[in-house]
Amino acid sequence: MEIKSNNTVIKPQGLPSHIEDLYQKLKVEFLNNRTNSPDLNVLVIDNIDKVYENGFQAVFGTSFFLKKGEFLSLLGPSGCGKTTTLRAIAGLDTATSGQIYINGADVTYSEPIDRDITMVFQNYALFPHLSVRKNITFGLDANPSKIGKEAKYYKEEKFIKNKINNLKQIQNDIVNLLKIKQKNQALLEKIQKHQAIYDKLKNKQSKKALSLFFKINGW
Incomplete structure (x- = not known):
């Protein structure tokens, strides 16, 4: 070339x-x-x-x-x-x-x-000063107490009330996927991380995140 x-x-x-x-x-x-x-x-x-x-x-x-x-x-x-x-x-x-x-x-x-497609960028479109719950319901004119049936997945991670800037990289990924699911849109998922971040992740964490991804999308 x-x-x-x-x-x-x-x-x-x-x-x-x-x-x-x-x-x-x-x-x-x-x-x-x-x-x-x-x-x-x-x-x-x-x-x-x-x-x-x-x-x-x-x-x-x-x-x-x-x-x-x-x-x-x-x-x-x-x-x-x-x-x-x-x-x-x-x-x-x-x-x-x-x-x-x-x-x-x-x-x-x-x-x-x-x-009916959503693209997730490498630089997250999340508000660092808001909680996970408020990020997910932002722009939906929804009651913050009603975040959908996926709430149990947030509770499993125990970070639903956390601020975005306090989350780990892998948790940011999960919030992005759940935010898209909450809007009931078809999913076009692209998470492009630096290799150094992946190297630090435990294999168990990676598997858990992928498992959540498939649960959320019903696959």
Whole structure:
């Protein structure tokens, strides 16, 4: 890949043969298994590109699909297009080309509010001066005493009355997920942590957080 002085990325004309073979194999598998049926695929990303006005191309011909109940992780080095892809799915950015289907509907050019999708950012959209309970009910015009059936999961963690700035990193993750669930929206979850934070987490804590995630979403 060549990067010019103006930060424009030039897509290479050719790939190593073994990479090209793998790419073609995955593309064929994708095309053979793709379906627009909402009963099978809740998300279809079909050959999307994203090129910004300054000529920088962040996403190159990305395609994948997600069936109902599946959990997907996008892996790759910094700057490879993971966040841009998620922003395109959520409608925060518009794909330059390609299509995005959610539950069988083409939402490529739909507004974010019409997609019933929520994106959780690396920098949490939580209010540090409020308690966990008030963060979850903020903006819902709801009685703070009625935080939904998920309250038992908060009580298990015993931090429902804590201030956000007193929570551990892993507890912030849980609050974010429960906040989304409380709004009754479909979940697009992206938690991108520094590796150093994960290294400090005990395996038991990680498993507990993941277990809570699946409980909350009924998987």
